[in-house]
Amino acid sequence: MTGLAGTRRLLRLVPVDTRGTAVGVVWAVLSLGSGVGLMACAAWLISRAAEQPPVLTLTFAVVGVRALALSRAAFRYLERLRSHDAAFRMLAALRVRVHAALEPLAPAGLPAFRQGDLLARLVDDVDTMQDLPLRVVGPALTAAAVSAFSVALVALVLPGAGAVLAVALLAAALAVPLATAWAARRADAALAGARGRLAGDVVELLRALPDLAVAGAVEARLAALETQDRELVRLTRRQSAAAGLGAGLAALAAGGTVVAMVLVGVPAVRAGDLGGVWLAVVVLVPLAAFEAVGLLPPAxxxxxxxxxxxxxxLEIVETPVPVVDPPAPRALVVGRVPHLRLEAVSAAWPGGGDVVRDVDLDLPPGRRLAVVGASGAGKSTLVAVLARFLEPTGGRYRVDGVDVRELAADDVRSLLGLVGQDAHVFASTVRENLRLAAPDADDPALVGALRAARLGDWVESLPDGLGTWVGERGAAVSGGQRQRLALARALLADRPVLVLDEPTAGLDPATADALVRDVLAAAGGRTVVLVTHRTSDLARLVDVGLLDGVVEVAAAGGSASAAEARVLR
Known part of the structure; x- marks a missing residue:
């Protein structure tokens, strides 16, 4: 991201608290300005005291030194308090903005990002943005204001010295930061990406650890991570070395300016243009002034x-959303089971060709339909279209006769209770996992949903019942139990349309058939779409009236790049 346009995009992304930042800058200017005044007052006091005047002539300066010392600390505290408060408010708003941009991307747009790298963006990169008001805008404005004040103060005592100080401060303000940036340019450019790649590889290692252990590949992956870590350490050290270079150059510039002020001030004293007591002020004030300039290289x-x-x-925020809501969505009629209809629908995942093509599905209220097909035929893609995770590339998807492009995606999703192939179980209790679907549900309702998902006996056998912890991603339960927990959650949500994408994955055939029967029986008047590759008991389910029909999604021409649907029964 370069140029003025890139900077404008960045500023539109970051919700800077302008008022809070401005107040923080004012306190910072007062704090560093107090430091400059303290240096000037102390220099005059020391020089004047060397002449051993009456003590009363020093009283004002003594009081000034004490007051400025205390005010510098007080203003510094107020600056930190106000500027950090503004920065934290900005971070909170930015996190909401980034998460709000990320939510519509799920699930179709998320494969564009590695999970670990995405986590690094949401944590490290968002946290880095607090540097904009704290370490960029604030220090730059503070340095400009304090430098102007210092030059004015010195010029008031000796105009020539003020001009020298102005040139020295301007030169240091330009040269030192540029030299620091040049030294750190490669490290700065590579550091964020290196952190993201390392985070992505660590997350991948943790998730694939059992498979890597069986394959004997753990050591190789750890060695690769160690190499990445060494590179990250090298870049961090290079960045730190550049920061040290900036601090050293700033100190060198300050020392050189002090020497220059001596060369200007001593002749002025000899010529009678400057009192000897004021020479210390002219010479020492630049030391305090350069404290402000020292903020610029880090800035x-x-x-x-x-x-x-x-x-x-911005890559997250500006990633095209797979499904775009209309400017003025039409309202859905709530409280009834809708009529869903796909008419010659084709669909594709971002970056690929059509996975399903010219599919017709008619789902009037209460219909129970099974969708079968081989892996890669497009069954899950069809589910994504129904749930408005994907925009059809062709054809129409209607809800009660209204094209879904005229409806808000969340309104369409609110009609569906969806159980995916890899249903997520949160690191919490059984009770809290179920209450995601119905926050006000009592324990009898939760147990009823578990019984409908054939988990009644299991939950009663648990030592803590509904309060049992299920572990990270449901690690404390089996794959089949995790799938049935998600199914119970969908039943508890009581949506008018129930879409089950491979709900029996991980179950033995007898349990799978019994579960399908129980769920269909518990569905009541809901519309049910059962997506499965298992066809063993579907015909009998049609015969007994639990299913109205079976639709096969088959790869057209033997290819998974296109699909067509045909009704079997």
């Missing part, structure tokens, strides 16, 4: 980090 480095992290966040 430029922080700006580089902000730009890199901002570009990574």
């Amino acid at each position: 430029l480095s922080a700006w580089q980090r902000v730009r890199r992290s901002g570009a990574r966040l």
Whole structure:
């Protein structure tokens, strides 16, 4: 992200608290300005005290030193308090904005990002954005204001010295940050990406650890991570070395300016243009003034980090949304089972060709339909279309006769209770996992949903019952139990349309057939779409009236790139 246009995009992304940041800058200017005043007052006091005047002539300066010392600390505290409060408010708003942009991408748009790298963007890159007000805008404005004040103060005592200080501060403000940025340019450019790649590989290693252990590939993966970590350490050290270079150059510039002020001030004293007591003020004030200039090299480095992290966040925010809501969505009629209809629908995942093509499905209220087909035929893609995770590339999808392009995607999704192939179970209790679907449900209702999913006996056998912890991603339960928990959650949500995508995955055939029967019996008047590759008992389910029909989704021409549907029964 470069240029003025990139900066504008970044500023539109980051909700900076302008008022809070401005107040923080004011306190910072007062704090550093107090430091400059303290240096000037102390220098005059020391020089004047060396002449051993009456003590009363020093009283004002003594009081000034004490007051400025205390005010500097007080203003610094107020600056930190106000500027960090503004930064944290900005971070909270930015996190909401990024998550709001991420939510519509699920699930079709998420494969564009590695999970670990996405986590690094949501944590590290978002946190980096607090540097914009804290370490970029604030220090730059503070340095400009304090430098102007210092030059004015010195010029008031000796105009020539003020001009020298102005040139020195301007030169240091330009040269030192640029030298620091040049030294850190490669590290700054590579650091955010290196962190994201390392985070992605660590997450992948943790998830694939059992398979890697069986394959004997753990050591090789750990060695690769160690190599990445060494590279990350090298980049961090290079960035730190550049920051050290900036601090050293700033100190060198300050020392050089002090020497220059001596060369200007001593002749002025000899010529009678400057009192000897004021020479110390002219010579020592630049030391305090350069404290403000010393903020600029870190500010430029922080700006580089902000730009890199901002570009990574903009990739999320600017990723095209798979399903776009209309400007003025039509309202759905609630409280009844809708009529869903797909008419010659084709669909594709982002970046690929059509997976399903010219599919017709008619789902009037209460219909129970099974969709079967081989792996790769497009069954899950069809489910994604029904749930408005994918926009059809052709044909029409209607709800009660209304094209879904005229409806809000969330309104359409609110009609469906969806159980996917890899249903997610949260690291919580059985009770809390179920209450995601119905927050106000009592324990008898939860147990009833579990019984409908054939988990009644299982939950009663648990030591803590509904309060049993299921572990990270349901690690404490079996794959079949995890799938049935998700199914119970969908039943508890009581949506008018129930879409079950391979609900019997991980179950033995007898349990799978019994579960399908129980769920269909518990569905009541809901519309049910059962997606499965198992066809063993579907004909009998049609015969006894639990299913109205079976639709086969088959790859057209023997290819998974296209599909057509045909009614079997």
